[in-house]
Amino acid sequence: MSSIAGIIAVLFSFHLNILSASTSTPTPRVKNGQHFITRQLLGQHSHTVFLHGFQNDTLYVGGHNKLFYLDFSSRNQSNEVNLTISKEPCKTSPCSYDITIMHANKSLIFVCGTNGDTPTCCNMDKNQLGICNDAFKSEGIAPFSVNDSVPSLFVGDDLYSTANRYSNGNNVGIRRFRDRKGDVWSAVPKTEQKYIGLVLSKRLEDELHDKIYSFLQEKNGDQHPEADPWIARVTQVCRTDMGGSKVMLQKQWTSILSARLTCGFPTERLYFNRLLDIFVLHADNWRESKVYGLFSSRWNSTAVCIYSMEDIDRVFTTSKIKGYSGTIPTPRPGTCVRDSTTLSKEVLDIIKDNPEMEDWVKPIDKTAPFMVSHKHYRKIQVDRVMGQNNTSHTVLLLSADNGVVHEVLQVNGRPFIIEEIQPFKEKTHIQSMILNPTTKKLYVGSVNEVVQIDLQSCKHYGKTCQDCVLAQNPYCGWNGSECTSATEWTIQDVNNGQHTVCQQSSTEAQKAPNVHKVLARSSVQEESLSPSYYLSCPVLSNNAQYFWQHKGSTIECQLVNGECVYLMKEKTKDKAGEYICRALEKGYEKQVVQYSVKFTNRATALHSSSAVLASILPFAALYF
Numbered sequence: 001m002s003s004i005a006g007i008i009a010v011l012f013s014f015h016l017n018i019l020s021a022s023t024s025t026p027t028p029r030v031k032n033g034q035h036f037i038t039r040q041l042l043g044q045h046s047h048t049v050f051l052h053g054f055q056n057d058t059l060y061v062g063g064h065n066k067l068f069y070l071d072f073s074s075r076n077q078s079n080e081v082n083l084t085i086s087k088e089p090c091k092t093s094p095c096s097y098d099i100t101i102m103h104a105n106k107s108l109i110f111v112c113g114t115n116g117d118t119p120t121c122c123n124m125d126k127n128q129l130g131i132c133n134d135a136f137k138s139e140g141i142a143p144f145s146v147n148d149s150v151p152s153l154f155v156g157d158d159l160y161s162t163a164n165r166y167s168n169g170n171n172v173g174i175r176r177f178r179d180r181k182g183d184v185w186s187a188v189p190k191t192e193q194k195y196i197g198l199v200l201s202k203r204l205e206d207e208l209h210d211k212i213y214s215f216l217q218e219k220n221g222d223q224h225p226e227a228d229p230w231i232a233r234v235t236q237v238c239r240t241d242m243g244g245s246k247v248m249l250q251k252q253w254t255s256i257l258s259a260r261l262t263c264g265f266p267t268e269r270l271y272f273n274r275l276l277d278i279f280v281l282h283a284d285n286w287r288e289s290k291v292y293g294l295f296s297s298r299w300n301s302t303a304v305c306i307y308s309m310e311d312i313d314r315v316f317t318t319s320k321i322k323g324y325s326g327t328i329p330t331p332r333p334g335t336c337v338r339d340s341t342t343l344s345k346e347v348l349d350i351i352k353d354n355p356e357m358e359d360w361v362k363p364i365d366k367t368a369p370f371m372v373s374h375k376h377y378r379k380i381q382v383d384r385v386m387g388q389n390n391t392s393h394t395v396l397l398l399s400a401d402n403g404v405v406h407e408v409l410q411v412n413g414r415p416f417i418i419e420e421i422q423p424f425k426e427k428t429h430i431q432s433m434i435l436n437p438t439t440k441k442l443y444v445g446s447v448n449e450v451v452q453i454d455l456q457s458c459k460h461y462g463k464t465c466q467d468c469v470l471a472q473n474p475y476c477g478w479n480g481s482e483c484t485s486a487t488e489w490t491i492q493d494v495n496n497g498q499h500t501v502c503q504q505s506s507t508e509a510q511k512a513p514n515v516h517k518v519l520a521r522s523s524v525q526e527e528s529l530s531p532s533y534y535l536s537c538p539v540l541s542n543n544a545q546y547f548w549q550h551k552g553s554t555i556e557c558q559l560v561n562g563e564c565v566y567l568m569k570e571k572t573k574d575k576a577g578e579y580i581c582r583a584l585e586k587g588y589e590k591q592v593v594q595y596s597v598k599f600t601n602r603a604t605a606l607h608s609s610s611a612v613l614a615s616i617l618p619f620a621a622l623y624f
Helices: 003-022 309-318 345-353 465-470 499-504
Strands: 030-032 037-040 049-052 058-062 066-071 079-082 099-105 108-113 120-125 152-155 158-161 175-177 193-201 211-219 230-238 257-261 274-281 290-296 302-308 371-373 377-386 392-400 405-411 414-421 432-436 441-445 449-454 476-478 483-485 533-538 545-550 553-556 558-560 563-568 577-585 588-598 605-608 619-623
Touching (some): 049 432, 058 099, 058 108, 152 193, 230 274, 302 309, 302 377, 465 588, 533 577
Parallel strands (some): 030 414
Antiparallel strands (some): 037 449, 066 079, 099 108, 152 158, 230 257, 290 302, 476 483, 545 577
16 A cells, blocks of 8 residues: 555544534434325436425426426325426427426416537416416526536526536626526636525615625645545626616626635534525524535535624625735625616725635534534434423424435534424435425425425324324424423423423323234344344334343343344243343333243244333233
């Protein structure tokens, strides 16, 4: 091994150790595979786009040559339409129309698609899906390929987009389209860029300073062998920007600035540079709005970093300008003004030649990411959940490349993975994900189906107050008889999950579960455990400690396929008797399952018995 390769190997191992130490909750507390409402998409769609419908529980889905309207409240109101927006024949054969952009603009749906190699957009009435009378070519608005990431944004009647203007080349950038007048665009970038998200920062106290922020990946100019080929950036432009004068930067941004966006461990010089997705949780005061960035790294891990809109604005308004040593003119470059065509040449020269900030935009926690995981997360949505006493909780929803979604609570500045949601029956790739914060419904889509996940569905956590509280799910609370959607009166302890709050309920009582017959099994894994007999106990919480009790002795679990297993290799009389599987979590101990083992001359069988338990699982007698 060469010395350089050895150094890289050591650094890689060191990185992994840091990640392991930084991951506070490596696994979700529980797995949720309950039945979800599913809608099938006719055909196979390698790319899908989601748009909330005008009614609750409705969704528009754009796919390959089709636009779907899905109504999850009724089986009979979902439909699909074929799309052929352009009347002109495609230059490529066969002509395909993959939908790439959808927005709700008043009572209209703005739709764009590839249309072969000629991107085309149109407005269609929500009641006449598929009918386009005003189709227009859309180079610079819509992408040429579904493989291009092109975030776009409607602000009033203005459309901001980041598409490439040409099918070949790298002329991407943020552009504004305004009824064929007032269009403004970016200069041709000096290096390759991939845009990830666009967001409006609205200043209610002074709309003059409304800004559009774009988040992107940029090809790294650092050619060092250990440098990541990509870095993350954030840029700003002013909504009031009309471009420069006829002499300089006409119809080009006069307020555009750029800054490096960082996520990682600065003391170890370990960074996650590949920006995958962003979500902005807006607040009434724009300074308190939070940007959640999802990043990946060269060593195949992902991280979430959280930024404040105030910090981003501070970098653009106070940082030194990279590569510029002169006196900064007034107004400072990047300041929003009422008439950008009157800006001085000194200001425009800096915007043209030195639009980058020297300071980097750092997360709120400047020492480490909010969350680091070896899970390959790809998309992020964030929700603010109002709790009791006018408190609020933040929940992150992260989709992974194997088709699951992790529901993560931001509590005391750290992540707590509430559960792993398994919306699909088989492993698949989640192409699209969108949250309706009003109804608390999450929608995830694969190549041929869309699943609605009700985040306020809580019964799967258990049938006791303690089980409900230990979940620490802000959507859920104990109402005295079941775990249900949280209200002002339900019992919960989101921040700590302390089951002692259940003592507040005067109606709480342990209920005896129904017992039923369970068939005997001779092994968990045929190749390794057969022919031994075993007792199994389901692991309902990965945060709990499970163990067996038998004749006053405590026996350690063997964890196999999500079960706490006790192997019975010998059939001696001292092995007979009661076996109780118990779980201990945050001081709350409960009996999960109980068996009674007896030795007879009969064939092995497992029968039910009438015992009162603190869980759903049966008390059983095992005969040998």
